[in-house]
Amino acid sequence: MHVTGVCFRLLGNYGRAKRCFADALKTVPPRSLFRAEVLTSLGEVKWVTDDLQGAVRDLVAAKALVLANCGRGGFYGRVCALLGQIYDVLYVQSGNKVIRGEAVLVVEDAITGLEERGLAEGAVCRELRELRGRIRARR
Structure with missing residues (x-):
């Protein structure tokens, strides 16, 4: 299916x-x-x-499963990038700084995980860094 x-x-x-x-x-x-x-x-x-709330719920569950199964590789980065993008949209819609902080934390955690695995130069990590910059630039 x-x-x-x-x-x-x-x-x-x-x-x-x-x-x-x-x-x-x-x-x-x-x-x-x-x-x-x-x-x-x-x-x-x-x-x-x-x-968006349903998407966050599913992606948080996916993130937990990825961590439980294989750690912090490229798939983990992809899940976190999607989650960070959704948190960013939720922040723009609501103006809630807690959501913005959560977006930054998710993205930074993914970047750290990818760097620890030697994947700092990959496309997913570059995308995450760009996303982190966009989220931080929002005030």
């Missing part, structure tokens, strides 16, 4: 994609890394459909 959901997401049919990802979650083992991938995909769809 995950692959079908990805196809629907690419075609722009977010409602069907969301249903496919939700169905996939029913069959995926609870602590698997693949579950983190499905949750990340679901979070991306929820972000596009303006369900």
Whole structure:
């Protein structure tokens, strides 16, 4: 179902994609890394459909699963980048400085994790640094 959901997401049919990802979650083992991938995909769809709170919930769960399974690699950075971008949008919408601080913490944690693994020069880390700069520049 995950692959079908990805196809629907690419075609722009977010409602069907969301249903496919939700169905996939029913069959995926609870602590698997693949579950983190499905949750990340679901979070991306929820972000596009303006369900920002749902997207945060799914991405936080994905982040925890990634940490429990494989540490702080590129997939972890990708999840944190999405989460940071959503927190940034929530901050812009609400003006709540706590949300802005959370966005910075998530992004900095991901950068640190990637640097510890020797991935400081990768594209994900560069994207995270740019995101951190944009978030910090907002006042």
